Amino acid sequence: MSKPILILSLVIVFFSTNLFAASPRINYLLYCSGCHRPAGEGNPPNVPTLHGELGRMMSIQKMRGYLARVPGSAHAPITNTELTEVLNWMLEEFSADTLPEDFKKLSVEEVTAARSQILADPNKYRADYWKAYDFSDIEK
Numbered sequence: 001m002s003k004p005i006l007i008l009s010l011v012i013v014f015f016s017t018n019l020f021a022a023s024p025r026i027n028y029l030l031y032c033s034g035c036h037r038p039a040g041e042g043n044p045p046n047v048p049t050l051h052g053e054l055g056r057m058m059s060i061q062k063m064r065g066y067l068a069r070v071p072g073s074a075h076a077p078i079t080n081t082e083l084t085e086v087l088n089w090m091l092e093e094f095s096a097d098t099l100p101e102d103f104k105k106l107s108v109e110e111v112t113a114a115r116s117q118i119l120a121d122p123n124k125y126r127a128d129y130w131k132a133y134d135f136s137d138i139e140k
């Protein structure tokens with residue numbers, strides 16, 4: 001193979017493997033873990049955990065969009081596709097045991113639509129359509 005063709009091939013391989021697109025885990029670490037901590041346990045009562053309860057919420061239609069509507073998600077400087085990947089990754093990583101059996105991953109379309117409706121009062125929305133935060137176990 002001549003040298004220019006070899007170099008061209010390497011360039012094509014390099015770009016096609018998407019080395020520049022950050023993985024959901026990296027985007028989580030960059031844009032979410034500062035508050036929710038790298039292992040997702042949060043910092044209750046100021047920042048909620050991402051473990052357990054989110055999986056159960058996914059059986060309620062209105063709560064699927066909620067994940068993209070909380071300000072931390074909606075305002076993250078990543079694309080709709082990247083946010084969708086981060087949220088699906090987060091659910092599998094931290095709440096796999098509590099996801100409904102028929103759980104369908106969030107789609108880019110639903111995340112895009114939800115994200116444009118940022119919640120001014122996430123706590124009220126959560127309490128209305130799901131439950132208020134319960135920090136009783138950590139306040140003892």
Ligand code: HEC
Pocket residue numbers: 028031032033034035036046047048049050053054066067070071072073076086087090122123126
């Ligand atoms: C500046 C701190 C901060 C950042 C950054 C942040 N969050 Fe949050 N997050 C919060 C707080 C505080 C809440 C509680 C609701 C509220 O007041 O916004 C919350 C709530 C949530 C909830 C709802 C949890 C529940 O049990 O109701 C989810 C899901 C969530 N965040 C995901 C994310 C994701 C994904 C990212 C990154 C793309 C992110 N957050 C970035 C602070 C943050």
